[in-house]
Amino acid sequence: xxxxxxxxxxxxxxxxxxxxxxxxxxxxxxxxxxxxxxxxxxxxxxxxxxxxxxxxxxxxxxxxxxxxxxxxxxxxxxxxxxxxxxxxxxxxxxxxxxxxxxxxxxxxxxxxxxxxxxxxxxxxxxxxxxxxxxxxxxxxxxxxxxxxxxxxxxxxxxxxxxxxxxxxxxxxxxxxxxxxxxxxxxxxxxxxxxxxxxxxxxxxxxxxxxxxxxxxxxxxxxxxxxxxxxxxxxxxxxxxxxxxxxxxxxxxxxxxxxxxxxxxxxxxxxxxxxxxxxxxxxxxxxxxxxxxxxxxxxxxxxxxxxxxxxxxxxxxxxxxxxxxxxxxxxxxxxxxxxxxxxxxxxxxxxxxxxxxxxxxxxxxxxxxxxxxxxxxxxxxxxxxxxxxxxxxxxxxxxxxxxxxxxxxxxxxxxxxxxxxxxxxxxxxxxxxxxxxxxxxxxxxxxxxxxxxx
Amino acid sequence: xxxxxxxxxxxxxxxxxxxxxxxxxxxxxxxxxxxxxxxxxxxxxxxxxxxxxxxxxxxxxxxxxxxxxxxxxxxxxxxxxxxxxxxxxxxxxxxxxxxxxxxxxxxxxxxxxxxxxxxxxxxxxxxxxxxxxxxxxxxxxxxxxxxxxxxxxxxxxxxxxxxxxxxxxxxxxxxxxxxxxxxxxxxxxxxxxxxxxxxxxxxxxxxxxxxxxxxxxxxxxxxxxxxxxxxxxxxxxxxxxxxxxxxxxxxxxxxxxxxxxxxxxxxxxxxxxxxxxxxxxxxxxxxxxxxxxx
Numbered sequence: 197x198x199x200x201x202x203x204x205x206x207x208x209x210x211x212x213x214x215x216x217x218x219x220x221x222x223x224x225x226x227x228x229x230x231x232x233x234x235x236x237x238x239x240x241x242x243x244x245x246x247x248x249x250x251x252x253x254x255x256x257x258x259x260x261x262x263x264x265x266x267x268x269x270x271x272x273x274x275x276x277x278x279x280x281x282x283x284x285x286x287x288x289x290x291x292x293x294x295x296x297x298x299x300x301x302x303x304x305x306x307x308x309x310x311x312x313x314x315x316x317x318x319x320x321x322x323x324x325x326x327x328x329x330x331x332x333x334x335x336x337x338x339x340x341x342x343x344x345x346x347x348x349x350x351x352x353x354x355x356x357x358x359x360x361x362x363x364x365x366x367x368x369x370x371x372x373x374x375x376x377x378x379x380x381x382x383x384x385x386x387x388x389x390x391x392x393x394x395x396x397x398x399x400x401x402x403x404x405x406x407x408x409x410x411x412x413x414x415x416x417x418x419x420x421x422x423x424x425x426x427x428x429x430x431x432x433x434x435x436x437x438x439x440x441x442x443x444x445x446x447x448x449x450x451x452x453x454x455x456x457x458x459x460x461x462x463x464x465x466x467x468x469x470x471x472x473x474x475x476x477x478x479x480x481x482x483x484x485x486x487x488x489x490x491x492x493x494x495x496x497x498x499x500x501x502x503x504x505x506x507x508x509x510x511x512x513x514x515x516x517x518x519x520x521x522x523x524x525x526x527x528x529x530x531x532x533x534x535x536x537x538x539x540x541x542x543x544x545x546x547x548x549x550x551x552x553x554x555x556x557x558x559x560x561x562x563x564x565x566x567x568x569x570x571x572x573x574x575x576x577x578x579x580x581x582x583x584x585x586x587x588x589x590x591x592x593x594x595x596x597x598x599x600x601x602x603x604x605x606x607x608x609x610x611x612x613x614x615x616x617x618x619x620x621x622x623x624x625x626x627x628x629x630x631x632x633x634x635x636x637x638x639x640x641x642x643x644x645x646x647x648x649x
Numbered sequence: 650x651x652x653x654x655x656x657x658x659x660x661x662x663x664x665x666x667x668x669x670x671x672x673x674x675x676x677x678x679x680x681x682x683x684x685x686x687x688x689x690x691x692x693x694x695x696x697x698x699x700x701x702x703x704x705x706x707x708x709x710x711x712x713x714x715x716x717x718x719x720x721x722x723x724x725x726x727x728x729x730x731x732x733x734x735x736x737x738x739x740x741x742x743x744x745x746x747x748x749x750x751x752x753x754x755x756x757x758x759x760x761x762x763x764x765x766x767x768x769x770x771x772x773x774x775x776x777x778x779x780x781x782x783x784x785x786x787x788x789x790x791x792x793x794x795x796x797x798x799x800x801x802x803x804x805x806x807x808x809x810x811x812x813x814x815x816x817x818x819x820x821x822x823x824x825x826x827x828x829x830x831x832x833x834x835x836x837x838x839x840x841x842x843x844x845x846x847x848x849x850x851x852x853x854x855x856x857x858x859x860x861x862x863x864x865x866x867x868x869x870x871x872x873x874x875x876x877x878x879x880x881x882x883x884x885x886x887x888x889x890x891x892x893x894x895x896x897x898x899x900x901x902x903x904x905x906x907x908x909x910x911x912x913x914x915x916x917x918x919x920x921x922x923x924x925x926x927x928x929x930x931x932x933x934x935x936x937x938x939x940x941x942x943x
Contacts, residue, residue: 227932227933228842229935230850231936232911232935234858234942235858235859235911235942305910329909362861363864363902625863627862
């Protein structure tokens with residue numbers, strides 16, 4: 197009896213021991229985990245062979261469209277379109293499914309193919325996006341439009357590629373308004389309001405250069421821009437905020453104000469315009485309801501409050517003020533309550549702009565030696581300078597919140613005269629920057645909302 | 650008797666003197682210097698998320714009332730004389746009508762033509778994903794976080810030991826973070842891959858992995874891939890572990906695709922795994938974590 201009990205006890209112990217060992221061993225033998233924490237930020241190699249059609253004419257259209265897509269993606273800095281000469285598979289003999297082995301040899305990771313059907317003026321583009329390595333179709337969309345919308349159709353393909361590969365909305369079907377300058381920093385300089393597609397196509401002047409124009413801003417809902425314009429003779433000069441309808445080209449002043457009004461910007465819902473108005477050596481922030489024309493004063497301090505910009509949800513406003521001694525960035529509620537400073541670094545801060553994503557505020561920073569474009573979080577933390585130079589100013593956001601557009605001036609002499617003034621777009625990571633193809637010198641760019649035409 | 654007594658007395662006195670004053674010191678003893686504590690001066694931001702000291706220099710000042718001679722609105726707002734003398738702001742002579750393009754119809758989603766599986770390799774059965782080990786991984790992660798809290802002191806101790814031991818040479822390329830990570834992983838994988846073998850694999854994949862940068866919350870896009878390899882070390886199959894998130898999260902999708910492309914990239918195939926370890930590593934999990942890159 198006793199022996200039996202002892203034996204069973206030994207057995208039980210052995211079982212427990214075995215189980216505990218199993219528990220300890222199982223995670224190790226289950227599956228090895230290798231953690232990769234470092235990578236390389238590189239533009240994705242992408243193959244964009246000419247889009248093909250059933251006729252010579254359709255092929256020609258296809259070639260043009262594929263070049264527009266290639267140019268869009270290259271300018272984004274996140275893609276590296278490969279040279280057509282390196283392609284092995286002939287696109288005209290390509291079946292439904294590409295020969296992925298051939299495309300792997302070209303070092304392409306992503307492949308864009310499209311077939312075009314043209315019936316009179318109607319274009320139908322069947323576009324497919326392929327992952328060359330996993331041999332999978334990532335996207336397949338058919339776009340249809342009028343022949344005159346050829347560029348927009350191509351931009352939509354770029355948008356679809358960009359969205360699927362980067363996760364962010366594509367911004368290629370957008371426009372940019374800016375001030376065209378004939379001879380920056382010289383007495384002969386004239387400034388004209390101009391507008392173009394984001395890739396420089398369809399360029400148009402909106403004013404004749406007789407009057408000074410500054411700071412154009414797009415309405416988020418209507419084809420309308422607000423800007424600051426000067427009128428009158430030398431002594432009776434007036435500077436005011438104007439609204440221009442982009443369809444009719446009609447312009448009208450915002451209203452009758454005693455002092456100068458400037459730095460306009462629309463509210464995210466397009467219902468209000470926020471701006472600065474001077475009074476007795478100071479300037480304060482006001483909003484105007486664009487329907488009722490009711491005006492509300494938001495700040496009232498003996499200081500210069502300017503460059504207001506709403507947060508994308510419209511609940512807060514970031515602005516620039518020297519109320520604390522030097523120019524710093526402040527954030528307040530949309531009714532003007534609870535203003536608090538968010539910039540605490542060295543130097544002077546100016547022209548804050550809230551990202552459409554809401555996560556960052558871009559600004560100009562002026563130190564003793566240089567001007568910089570930087571970004572910080574809305575609470576002022578995480579300040580990061582992304583570009584610097586002789587004169588950098590006027591940051592504005594790409595509507596997807598990925599790029600910051602700004603003006604870069606490079607003088608020809610040491611006193612800062614002459615030289616060039618151009619628009620640049622820089623990725624918020626600071627890793628990629630490109631110059632916008634304006635036909636002449638440019639400043640004060642503004643990016644339209646997405647799908648804005 | 651008297652001489653002996655005196656001698657004895659003198660010797661006793663001598664002994665007593667030694668007891669009181671100690672043994673005479675012929676040489677000045679070497680002072681034992683305390684061991685130097687190595688202190689490296691590095692930027693705060695490299696080690697911690699503490700705010701930079703600049704922040705404390707300027708407390709938000711209460712609004713004063715500075716008297717300004719003139720308002721300085723936005724840069725370059727002051728009218729330039731040469732651009733002003735024009736009489737009237739009439740309608741611009743340029744043709745500025747912006748023709749509105751006909752609205753594009755909503756893009757029709759084309760029924761995706763499923764590509765027939767063009768796989769050169771026979772489809773070998775992939776072991777089903779077991780939820781159990783994953784849970785344990787999570788627990789491990791938590792443990793690792795705890796470990797990291799203590800690891801600061803451990804690191805100092807380690808550094809001291811390394812300095813003492815002159816035989817150990819410092820590797821300039823491997824930072825503290827890497828060492829920590831390696832130590833952690835060593836505990837995960839046991840003796841399946843040595844640290845140097847693991848390092849080679851990591852470096853190889855780092856060259857092929859280009860995670861999407863700049864997207865919102867890019868640092869949270871941690872992708873786990875279930876990788877199975879062939880006998881020659883090249884990747885046979887890759888499966889995204891969190892398929893639910895892949896289907897529902899539009900930001901995770903591109904991140905997961907990018908990780909998958911890294912593993913399938915011909916530049917990274919075959920994987921740098923010693924041939925004698927293929928057997929034990931037929932399938933394993935590759936975890937792409939971009940947090941350190943941002």
